[in-house]
Amino acid sequence: MRLAVTGREGQVAASLIEAARSRSDVEVVAVGRPTLDLTRPDTVFPALEAARPDLVVSAAAYTAVDQAEDESDLAFAVNAVGAGKVAEAAARLGVPVIQISTDYVFDGTKDGAYVETDATAPLGVYGASKLAGEQAVAAANPRHLILRTAWVYSPFGKNFVKTMLRLAAEREEISVVADQTGTPSSALDIADAILHVAARLRDDQNFAAWGIYHLAGSGETNWSGFARHILDTSRAFGGPHARVRDIATTDYPTKARRPANSRLSSEKFAITFQWTKSEWRHSAESIIRRLMPS
Template structure:
């Protein structure tokens, strides 16, 4: 099975490339700029056709949440128009598309974990552009899995875990928001879930479970709770550590508003594919151990 993933340097793409090397019968190929540029829709089909996919993983995205407030046209060009073109190209090639989306399609006002049928109401440009991308993907290719995830981290790229470790190397105390809750999700686990689902799509030509799924780490915490676990784990391995001071969202203003509740229920994905993410402490422990070992 040949999995072609858009974007070369993103956390999910890099995790997929790593995971693919460890599995027999799976080849993961990443395509990105300049060959495939989501701001240049005319490049998409040719780049994907040349890569000869059995399944396309649409992972490339505009992810600068605050900057998107100043660059809405670019955010929508990549996350909506570009994502739609990737799904359309996959349809033209006769293959399914697995598209990555986000918890930011919700406003965070629900008391409890969001399920796939809950009403969407993005708070900012980034979330709105990703929601538009979901609609474009679904319209362009009926054989789609749209995977909403949240609070993604990994040994690769920029993410909250790496930020906490970097800050702990420079200071004794770090102020972290304590009133936003969610499911920390390792991109290593997202990659494992995608490969698991892709194998099912390959083996079952009559698969009828296409649609939207939530895919997030098991268990929930706040950003400050996540930070404490990261730094406690780092200390165990001789890495940087610091005290964490709880603050409110209002104490840390950002250009884009974040949902207070990013919790996602992954029960539908677990039921359809028989795969469950590890508990978030266990998964983040592995990533912190890898990063401190460096």
């Protein structure tokens, strides 16, 4: 089976490429700029057609949450129009599309984990652009799976785990927000889940459970709790460590508002695809170990 994933440097794309190396039944082809540029819709179909995919994973996105407040046109061009064009191209090629989305489509006011049927209410441009992307994907290709995830980290790219390790090597104390709760999600686990889904779609020609799913880590924490686990694990492996000081969101103002509650329930995904995710601490430890100095 041949998967085309948009974006070459993103965490999910890089994790998919790595995961496929140990598999003989799947090939992952990364398609990105300049061949495929989501700000240039005319490049999307030719690039994906050349990749000859059996399934398209739409992972490329504009992810600069604060910068999006000043670059709304660009955020919507990539996350909404571009995502729709990817789904449309997949439909023209006669293949399904998996769209990666985000917890930022919610406002974070729910008391408990969000499920797929909860009302969306993004707080900023980034979340609004991703929600518009979900809608564009659904309209362009009936054979779509929209996977909302949250607090993604991996050995690749920029993410919270790597930032905490870098800061711990520079400082004795790090201030981290303690009043935002979520479900840390390993991009390696997300890639494993996508490959699991791809095999299901290959083997089940009558699959009809298309739509929106949540795919996030198991368990929950806040940002400061996540930071403490990262740094305690790093210290156990002989890496950098620093004290973590709890602060409130109001102590760390950002241009874009973040949801206070980013918890996502992945129960629907687990039941539909018979896939069990790892507890977030276990997944984090395996990645932190990989990031330790040799």
